[in-house]
Amino acid sequence: EIVLTQSPGTLSLSPGERATLSCRASQSVDSSYVAWFQQKPGQAPRLLIYAASSRATGIPDRFSGTGSGTDFTLTISRLEPEDFAVYYCQQYGSPLAFGPGTKVDIK
Amino acid sequence: QVQLVQSGAEVKKPGASVKVSCKASGYTFTGYYLHWVRQAPGQGLEWMGWINPDSGGTNYAQKFQGRVTMTRDTSISTAYMELNRLRSDDTAVYYCARDSMDVWGQGTTVTVSS
Numbered sequence: 001e002i003v004l005t006q007s008p009g010t011l012s013l014s015p016g017e018r019a020t021l022s023c024r025a026s027q028s029v030d031s032s033y034v035a036w037f038q039q040k041p042g043q044a045p046r047l048l049i050y051a052a053s054s055r056a057t058g059i060p061d062r063f064s065g066t067g068s069g070t071d072f073t074l075t076i077s078r079l080e081p082e083d084f085a086v087y088y089c090q091q092y093g094s095p096l097a098f099g100p101g102t103k104v105d106i107k
Numbered sequence: 108q109v110q111l112v113q114s115g116a117e118v119k120k121p122g123a124s125v126k127v128s129c130k131a132s133g134y135t136f137t138g139y140y141l142h143w144v145r146q147a148p149g150q151g152l153e154w155m156g157w158i159n160p161d162s163g164g165t166n167y168a169q170k171f172q173g174r175v176t177m178t179r180d181t182s183i184s185t186a187y188m189e190l191n192r193l194r195s196d197d198t199a200v201y202y203c204a205r206d207s208m209d210v211w212g213q214g215t216t217v218t219v220s221s
Contacts, residue, residue: 035208037152044202044211045144045152056209088152090208095168096142098152 004099012107019076021102023089033092036074040085109133111212118218126189127215129203136184137161139206143188145199193219
């Protein structure tokens with residue numbers, strides 16, 4: 001079973017700054033099976049990135065995903081006020097699993 | 108538009124069962140797997156399993172095997188998740204999500220309390 005860890009647990013930044021979120025897998029993952037989600041309080045998660053680097057429909061280009069093997073990164077180039085949220089990585093292998101999340105809050 | 112609409116909030120006693128529905132619209136129901144994911148208060152996302160609405164085949168997370176049943180009714184484009192022998196730590200928001208999780212239901216709050 002693949003376990004995902006995310007770092008940092010909380011990232012305190014200001015609007016306009018760059019956010020770099022890390023996701024590490026306990027063993028190598030096919031990058032086709034890595035996704036990133038955003039979740040705001042009281043809302044369902046929202047798919048941002050699939051296949052490690054492909055943006056989902058309607059996702060702004062300030063969101064980008066990279067990585068391979070065991071290390072994956074979500075980058076938000078310039079934080080907008082609406083980007084402050086919790087971000088989860090996910091691997092779609094068997095069994096499917098989510099990371100514990102990174103909270104991006106306002107500094 | 109493509110959407111998943113879930114049933115309303117439930118309050119159950121320990122030991123009881125709960126059945127949550129997820130009605131799909133705007134796409135071919137049998138063309139996409141459906142996942143069930145839950146989130147306990149203040150916690151992260153936990154995958155419970157998926158159902159293939161076409162065949163009815165299922166794949167459950169090991170943690171829930173023996174306690175969860177996922178079914179579907181293709182005539183009304185609706186999937187169901189039933190969780191038995193409820194405990195207080197099953198209190199959570201339960202979501203259905205389509206295949207690659209590009210579409211999510213609004214969530215169903217299940218509260219287990221004596």
